[in-house]
Amino acid sequence: MAKSIHRLSLVIAALQEVAPGVRAFTLTDPEDWPLPPFTAGAHIDLHLPSGRIRQFSLCNDPADGNRYVVTVQGEAHGRGGSLEMLALGPGTELLASLPRNTFPLAEDAGRHVMVAGGIGLTPFLSMIPVLERASADWHLHACARAAEAVPDGGRLVQVATERVTQHLSDSGSRLDLPALIAGLGPHDHLYVCGPERMIVQALEAGTGLGERLHVERFGTTVTGATAAYELELARSGQRIAVAAGQGMLDALRAAGVEVPSSCEGGVCLECKTRYLSGTPLHRDLLMSEIDRQSYVTPCVSGCSGGRLMLDL
DSSP states (O other): OOOOOSSEEEEEEEEEEEETTEEEEEEEOTTOOOOOOOOTTOEEEEEOTTSOEEEEEOOSOTTOTTOEEEEEEOOTTSOSHHHHHHTOOTTOEEEEOOOBOSSOOOTTOSEEEEEEEGGGGHHHHHHHHHHHHTTOOEEEEEEESSGGGSTTHHHHHTSOGGGEEEEEGGGTOOOOHHHHHHTOOTTEEEEEESOHHHHHHHHHHTGGGGGGEEEEOOSOOOOSOOOOEEEEETTTOOEEEEOTTOOHHHHHHHTTOOOOOSSSSSSSOTTOEEEEESOEEOOOSSOOHHHHTTEEOTTTOEESSSEEEEOO
């Protein structure tokens, strides 16, 4: 008999330090029911006690039906979610979304080549057991400052050494990502998760890969103020002034207009809204170019012209 799930509640069942400043959280159902299944590369949204909502990759084997494991690295200069998460102890209950996957394994890959930067290793830890069971051809490049800084690096030690290459900057063994991309075969798929500079480098060097390039990002790197502009709501006729540097979502809320939102970092598309005219400044990390012709994400995006009309 399966548990009927309308809202996913999880409890922190165990904690483990897996690197300096990095902690793995084992999350289970408070009544020990099996958890909804997930696929390799999936993540969940966790609703923290402060009201923040943050996304974390599931890094355990998808065959584990009774737990989710997320690994969190404290970011002193982040938005506060990671430090809040690290302050939580066993027994804390958290509301969570159902798992969703924007970083799945390709079914038609001849070889899976994975590149992880620091905490970006986490989604690959769920992929490795799946690839091993399928006898798939894969290789992981794990980049970190030093061996002890590799999140949950102990699990990698158990993997055949010929399938994992560690690139440690303190030892001078940095990964040459453009060279790696240039050497990929015609049926190889490349997966990259890590710091923004790594993602940008992969996108710039991997333009010829097309759909064979997969990237995973959490959070936005947008900085700098946006010039003032005006929102026009097509259905009500309401006009809302957005001040220089003010977020579109904040302006809507201040005017009493509620738009569904979750991550507020451009990575979940919960606030995706159709626009009818104007020129948005797209700053999300997920929408396709086709979607961007019709939709905007108010949580992080802006407007490059004087007015943007929303289908609200």
